[in-house]
Amino acid sequence: MELSHLALFLRIVEKGGLAAAGRDFGLSPATVSERLAALENHYGATLLIRTTRAISLTDEGRILVEGARRLLAEAEELENRIRLGTERISGPIRLSAPEDFGRQRIVPIIDAFVMEHPDITIDLNLTDGYVDLVGQGLDFAIRQGTLADSSLRARSLGMHRRIVCAAPAYVDAHGVPMHPGDLAKHACIVMRFGQNLDHAWPFVINGSMRKVMVNSKYIANDGALVRHWCKTGLGIALKSERDIEEDLASGTLVELLKDFSASRTSLQIVYPSAVTQPRRVRMLIERLASKLASATAGG
Structure with a gap:
């Protein structure tokens, strides 16, 4: 199977539709449908379930996403080593990070990295909600808290306090x-993570861990x-x-x-376990x- 067909399949998944993927590749919707059908015929399995509103991956489609990313990454790295040499790196990096922490801590590190490697392009998704790394085509994500998805690998960056x-x-x-x-007598500002409100705050009271429900006067997912x-x-x-160490230091x-x-809570870099990273x-x-x-x- 041609790598270009696999690349198109990944773009369909990332864009959430055949037409959007076709525009990126300069292909008509009919041509995209033909190439998707060729993939499904080649593997003898339905890869995508399409409705008028959305597409979703079948189990076979998800396996192919992981394998296609690995094959394309290896092919690209091989080409870069031959064409550009081992010292130069190029190409896109797609990642996700929490909103506040991402702006303050991640963006400066990325900016310096790109200054050193100008052939790199960055696609940064800042969000405090859950992100499907495989479904959205992300190379990795920086997350706070417990890792819920057992299919991901995690690299710990240590623990940190949360401060009232x-x-x-x-x-x-x-x-x-x-x-x-x-x-209970105060106005509290509460984070929303997807459908969940973070309004049960943990404390040590009389030597025991207890969660106290707070009055959420203001709620935000950012x-x-x-x-x-x-x-x-x-x-x-x-x-x-x-997030607030500078505010605490200045008295704000x-x-x-x-x-x-x-x-x-923990801070982690998480990434798909089956993907060979460029x-x-x-x-x-x-x-x-x-x-x-x-x-x-240091802190």
């Missing part, structure tokens, strides 16, 4: 909560917006120390309920791991 915080203006107006139970609302004095938030935000602090992807992962792990050790 507020702006001095909020504290002046509404007082300081002295106990986690006092949060960590940067939660931080902004908190800094403007609209309420109390639970934020990663990596203050830590609350420090004696009860219990919330810690050298450019491995190099960026190494750079991110080095920089972010150093920041964790």
Whole structure:
């Protein structure tokens, strides 16, 4: 099977439709359909389920996505080594990172990396929600919290605290909560992860771990917006120390309920286990791991 057919199949999956993939390749919808049919005939299996609104992968289609990415990555790396030499790297890197953390910590590292390797292109998806790496064609993602998808591999970047915080203006107006139970009387700013609200905040109370339900006056699925609302004095938030360390240092935000602090979460680089990563992807992962792990050790 021609690699170009596999590349087209991946683009169909990434774009979510045959017409959009065809535009990227300069092909008519009829030609895209013919090549998809040729793939399915070649493998003797239905690869995509198409409706008027969306497409979805069959089990065989998902296997082919993983295998096609590996084959295309190996072919591209072989070509680059011969054509460009082993010292130069080029091509796209597609990744995802949390909104607030991505803007503050990931983007500067990427910018420096691209300055060193100008033939690299970056496709960065900033989101605090779940991302399907395989379905969206991402090389890797930086995620906080527990890894739920067992099909992914993970590289730990260490643990960090989550801090209950507020702006001095909020504290002046509404007082300081002295106990986690006092949060019921305060306006809290809560993150939404997909359909789930992060409104059960963990604390150590009388030597035991307990979760306290907070009053979610403001809700957002964007960590940067939660931080902004908190800094403007609209309420109390639970934020990663990596996201707000400059705000704490400048006094823009203050830590609350420090004696009860219990919330810690992991930071990880995750990637599909069955995919052979191109050298450019491995190099960026190494750079991110080095920089972010150093920041964790230092802070």
